Amino acid sequence: MSVYTTIDRDELQAFLDSYQVGQLVRYRGISAGVVNTNYFVTTDQGEFVLTIFEQTEAEELPYFLNLTNFLHAGGLRCGWPLKRADGSLFACFSEKHGKPAQLAVRLPGEVLEKTLFSHCRIIGAELAKMHLLCADYPDHRDNEMGHSWRMQAAGEMMSALPEKDQQLLKDELVFQQAIDWQSLPRGVVHGDLFRDNALFDGDELSGMLDFFFACDDVLVFDIAITALDWCRDSLTSFNRDKLEALLEGYQSQRSLSEAEKQALPAMQRAAALRFWLSRLTDVLNPRDGELTELKDPTQMRDLLLDARP
Ligand SMILES: Nc1ncnc2c1ncn2[C@@H]1O[C@H](COP(=O)(O)OP(=O)(O)OP(=O)(O)O)[C@@H](O)[C@H]1O
Numbered sequence: 001m002s003v004y005t006t007i008d009r010d011e012l013q014a015f016l017d018s019y020q021v022g023q024l025v026r027y028r029g030i031s032a033g034v035v036n037t038n039y040f041v042t043t044d045q046g047e048f049v050l051t052i053f054e055q056t057e058a059e060e061l062p063y064f065l066n067l068t069n070f071l072h073a074g075g076l077r078c079g080w081p082l083k084r085a086d087g088s089l090f091a092c093f094s095e096k097h098g099k100p101a102q103l104a105v106r107l108p109g110e111v112l113e114k115t116l117f118s119h120c121r122i123i124g125a126e127l128a129k130m131h132l133l134c135a136d137y138p139d140h141r142d143n144e145m146g147h148s149w150r151m152q153a154a155g156e157m158m159s160a161l162p163e164k165d166q167q168l169l170k171d172e173l174v175f176q177q178a179i180d181w182q183s184l185p186r187g188v189v190h191g192d193l194f195r196d197n198a199l200f201d202g203d204e205l206s207g208m209l210d211f212f213f214a215c216d217d218v219l220v221f222d223i224a225i226t227a228l229d230w231c232r233d234s235l236t237s238f239n240r241d242k243l244e245a246l247l248e249g250y251q252s253q254r255s256l257s258e259a260e261k262q263a264l265p266a267m268q269r270a271a272a273l274r275f276w277l278s279r280l281t282d283v284l285n286p287r288d289g290e291l292t293e294l295k296d297p298t299q300m301r302d303l304l305l306d307a308r309p
C-alpha cells in the first residue's frame, strides 16, 4: 500500500504546525509500501513525507526513529524523522485517528524498476556501512519475524496452500531448523531492504528507507534479504552475477567470514521463506484502505525453489 488512513487538510496543517515547516500547499497519498500510510506533503518551505504508523505502537517507535537519526548522523544515506518543535520525533497524528505519525524530509530520486550490477554494488556497500555503524547503536530489539513467528505463520497458512506448496513449506521448515544461526556474526539488520526501500537519483543512491523491520539478527541474513530483491532479472529469476556484485560492494566495507560465506545459501532460502510467509499472511488477512498494495507470495515461493539445490 498504501493509504489506510485518509486525512484532511486541516488536521494535516495542525500536525505540520508542530514542526514549523510552513503552510501546506498540497499533499497526496503514496501507493507504494505495504505496512504504513504515507503521503507526500508540499509546504511553502519544502517537500516532506508524512508516515502514519498503522501497525507499530507508539512505545516501539523510539527504537526505530532513534536508529535512523543515529544512522543519518553517522553519514548513512537514509531517510530520518524531523524533530518537532518540542524536540520529539513523532506524535499522535490527530485525536480522530489516534495513530502515531512522523514527518521526514523527502529524499530525491525514484525506486528502481530494474537493477544493474552497479546498483547491486552500491546497495551492498551501503548495507555494510549500516552494519558497521550499528556496532555502536546502544538499543536492542528481537526479530519478531524469527523462528517462532515462522512456525506460527506456517501453521496458519498451511491449509490454504496447494498440496505441493504444503510439502515445500514443511521441507523448508525442517531444513531451516537444522541451521546454526548462533555462531554467525550478529548486529542490527535493516530486515526489509527491498528495491522499494531505497531511492536512486540517477546513478546515486539518495537513501535507504523504512527501517521498521530493523532488529538484532544475523548480518548475513540481511544480505540475503537484500539480494532476494536486488539480484533478480525478472520477478522470479535470481541472477548470481548480481549477487557477486552485491557481495563485492558489501566486502568493500566489511569482509565476510568463511562461516558467513558458507551460510549464505541457507540464508537466501530463509529470506525467501520469510517473505513467502509474510506475503501469504497479508493476502489471507487483507486490510481496508483507500489505496492498497499486496505483493504476490508466489514470487517468493519461486525464489525459494530457485535457491534450493
Ligand atoms: N523520506 C522519503 N523520501 C522520499 N520518498 C519516501 C520517503 N519515505 C517514504 N517515501 C516513499 O514512500 C514509499 C513507501 O514508504 P515505506 O517503504 O516507508 O512504506 P511502508 O508501508 O512502510 O512500506 P513497506 O512495504 O516497504 O514496509 C517509498 O517507496 C517511497 O516512494
Ligand SMILES: N[C@@H](CCO)C(=O)O
Pocket: 034, 035, 192, 194, 275, 278, 279, 295
Ligand atoms: N518488502 C516486503 C513488504 C514489506 O515488508 C515484501 O516485498 O514482501
